[in-house]
Amino acid sequence: MEERGISQAVISRLPRYYRYLGDLKSEGVERISSQELSRIMHITASQIRQDFNNFGGFGQQGYGYNTNYLYDEIGKILGLDKQHDMILIGAGKLGQALMNHMNLKNRGFSFRGAFDIDPSLNDREIAGVRIYPMEQMRDFISENNIDIAVLTVPKAAAIEITQVLSETPIRAIWNFAHVDLTVPDRIQVESVHLQDSLMKLSYSIRCNEEKN
Amino acid sequence: MEERGISQAVISRLPRYYRYLGDLKSEGVERISSQELSRIMHITASQIRQDFNNFGGFGQQGYGYNTNYLYDEIGKILGLDKQHDMILIGAGKLGQALMNHMNLKNRGFSFRGAFDIDPSLNDREIAGVRIYPMEQMRDFISENNIDIAVLTVPKAAAIEITQVLSETPIRAIWNFAHVDLTVPDRIQVESVHLQDSLMKLSYSIRCNEEKN
DNA sequence: TAGATTGTTAATCGATTAACAATC
DNA sequence: TAGATTGTTAATCGATTAACAATC
Numbered sequence: 001m002e003e004r005g006i007s008q009a010v011i012s013r014l015p016r017y018y019r020y021l022g023d024l025k026s027e028g029v030e031r032i033s034s035q036e037l038s039r040i041m042h043i044t045a046s047q048i049r050q051d052f053n054n055f056g057g058f059g060q061q062g063y064g065y066n067t068n069y070l071y072d073e074i075g076k077i078l079g080l081d082k083q084h085d086m087i088l089i090g091a092g093k094l095g096q097a098l099m100n101h102m103n104l105k106n107r108g109f110s111f112r113g114a115f116d117i118d119p120s121l122n123d124r125e126i127a128g129v130r131i132y133p134m135e136q137m138r139d140f141i142s143e144n145n146i147d148i149a150v151l152t153v154p155k156a157a158a159i160e161i162t163q164v165l166s167e168t169p170i171r172a173i174w175n176f177a178h179v180d181l182t183v184p185d186r187i188q189v190e191s192v193h194l195q196d197s198l199m200k201l202s203y204s205i206r207c208n209e210e211k212n
Numbered sequence: 213m214e215e216r217g218i219s220q221a222v223i224s225r226l227p228r229y230y231r232y233l234g235d236l237k238s239e240g241v242e243r244i245s246s247q248e249l250s251r252i253m254h255i256t257a258s259q260i261r262q263d264f265n266n267f268g269g270f271g272q273q274g275y276g277y278n279t280n281y282l283y284d285e286i287g288k289i290l291g292l293d294k295q296h297d298m299i300l301i302g303a304g305k306l307g308q309a310l311m312n313h314m315n316l317k318n319r320g321f322s323f324r325g326a327f328d329i330d331p332s333l334n335d336r337e338i339a340g341v342r343i344y345p346m347e348q349m350r351d352f353i354s355e356n357n358i359d360i361a362v363l364t365v366p367k368a369a370a371i372e373i374t375q376v377l378s379e380t381p382i383r384a385i386w387n388f389a390h391v392d393l394t395v396p397d398r399i400q401v402e403s404v405h406l407q408d409s410l411m412k413l414s415y416s417i418r419c420n421e422e423k424n
Numbered sequence: 425t426a427g428a429t430t431g432t433t434a435a436t437c438g439a440t441t442a443a444c445a446a447t448c
Numbered sequence: 449t450a451g452a453t454t455g456t457t458a459a460t461c462g463a464t465t466a467a468c469a470a471t472c
Contacts, residue, residue: 007462007463009462009463009464010463011412011415012408012412014411014412014415015405015407015408015411015412016392016405016408018411019390019407019408033428033429033430034429034430035429044464044465044466045429045465046464046465046466046467047463047464047465049429049430049431049432050431050432050463050464050465052430052431053430053431053432057430057431059429059430059431060429060430060471060472061428061429061430061431061470061471061472062427062428062429062430062471062472063428063429063430063472064428064429064430065430077415077418078411078412078414078415078418079414079415079417079418080411080414082414082418084414084417092309092312093305093306093308093309093312094305094306094309094310094313096305096309097304097305097306097308097309098306098406100304100305101306101406102406102410108414109410109414147417148413148417171417171420171421172413172416172417174409174410174413178231180228186420188413188416188417188420190409190410190412190413190416192404192406192409193227193228194310194313194314194404195227195231196224196227196228196231197386197402197404198314198321198386198402199226199227199230199290199292200223200224200226200227200290200402201360201384201386201400201402202290202291202292202294202296202320202321203223203226203289203290203291204384204400204402205291205296205359205360205383205384205400206289206290206291206294208383208398208400209383219438219439221438221439221440222439245452245453245454246453246454247453256440256441256442257441257453258440258441258442258443259439259440259441261453261454261455261456262439262440262441262455262456264454264455265454265455265456269454269455271453271454271455272447272448272453272454273446273447273448273452273453273454273455274447274448274451274452274453274454275448275452275453275454276452276453276454277454
């Protein structure tokens with residue numbers, strides 16, 4: 001599994017492959033050719049083969065790909081075979097929604113604790129996860145070997161908290177604040193900019209109506 | 213403002229330009245050159261100029277760009293000068309979070325109603341928006357000229373509801389379900405796949421730790 | 425063996441970057 | 449006018465698609 005400089009475009013497609021293969025698997029489909037997958041996913045068979053071959057050959061000539069095997073291999077590439085311990089920072093509605101969704105659905109990812117500046121939330125539990133005062137975050141990360149911090153706080157708070165996180169052994173930040181974060185190289189950041197997404201939708205609407 | 217076949221790459225960058233220009237504007241910066249913006253946003257000045265010139269010239273040689281003007285123009289391109297009436301479908305935690313966030317923050321976008329299959333939620337209000345029974349959705353869309361449906365329901369429900377939405381005059385779906393939706397051409401879809409985003413983060417973590 | 429389908433190289437297409445003439 | 453910076457063309461780079469030899 002050689003992975004020198006895989007392009008961002010390829011990586012972005014992996015979760016989608018994983019999803020479709022999971023569906024096929026649960027439908028009992030044992031093997032799939034790049035051509036069939038192409039038809040289902042609406043991308044070219046050529047691209048599918050190129051994408052998979054970035055990570056080595058998963059298929060067999062004349063046969064295609066074994067659904068289960070391919071599913072598992074992509075899972076491994078995505079690091080889904082490993083346990084990820086997470087904390088939530090900012091226990092508002094969005095944060096609570098993520099704890100409900102992600103704790104159940106994606107095995108491998110689990111919230112170990114949540115933190116909020118609002119003292120009235122302290123010691124409460126959401127989806128079986130306890131909410132602690134913000135001051136305890138730093139120590140909690142070290143003591144519980146937390147990998148991922150999920151940031152669901154306003155912009156200004158996100159910048160401040162990122163400063164603090166930069167000095168902890170955290171490995172990644174899943175950022176929902178409407179700001180681009182600056183972190184040391186050893187910390188990975190993935191941002192979900194909901195506003196940006198809605199604006200793209202607004203753009204599509206405008207373009208579509210101008211076609212009249 | 214000529215816009216034939218603007219690439220998806222350019223469109224994806226527009227909301228980020230808009231965000232940075234908004235920040236500059238509120239800092240009182242009246243003009244900005246592509247070079248300065250390049251330094252702040254960490255993209256090339258060349259790309260910035262190319263991007264803007266897809267929509268016509270917004271700058272002035274020897275001067276740069278007027279921050280306010282550029283901000284407004286990008287806003288217009290993104291359709292932010294227009295009112296967007298939305299409904300929420302699925303009034304769970306995630307949906308509630310979106311109503312709280314988006315109703316206040318992004319002017320131009322406002323929720324007119326929410327719908328849920330859970331009868332216990334009916335007639336309740338969240339962020340000043342009333343929750344109606346699902347059966348009333350269809351009529352509500354027509355009667356209130358709803359543009360955007362925000363889908364925060366599980367996968368299976370999302371597919372069913374999309375069928376129904378396809379027969380209404382809705383113009384866009386903002387999809388949070390973990391599935392790719394199929395709709396008529398006149399309906400725009402923008403999906404936020406949170407699971408995919410988290411998987412990409414997991415991939416980055418794995419790659420980063422393998423560098424040791 | 426013949427048919428199918430991968431893995432991989434080569435061709436094409438598109439997006440990014442560089443360069444510079446136009447012009448404020 | 450001289451300096452600065454855009455708008456735009458040309459060059460480069462990377463990603464996608466096509467083609468086909470390898471092989472199960």
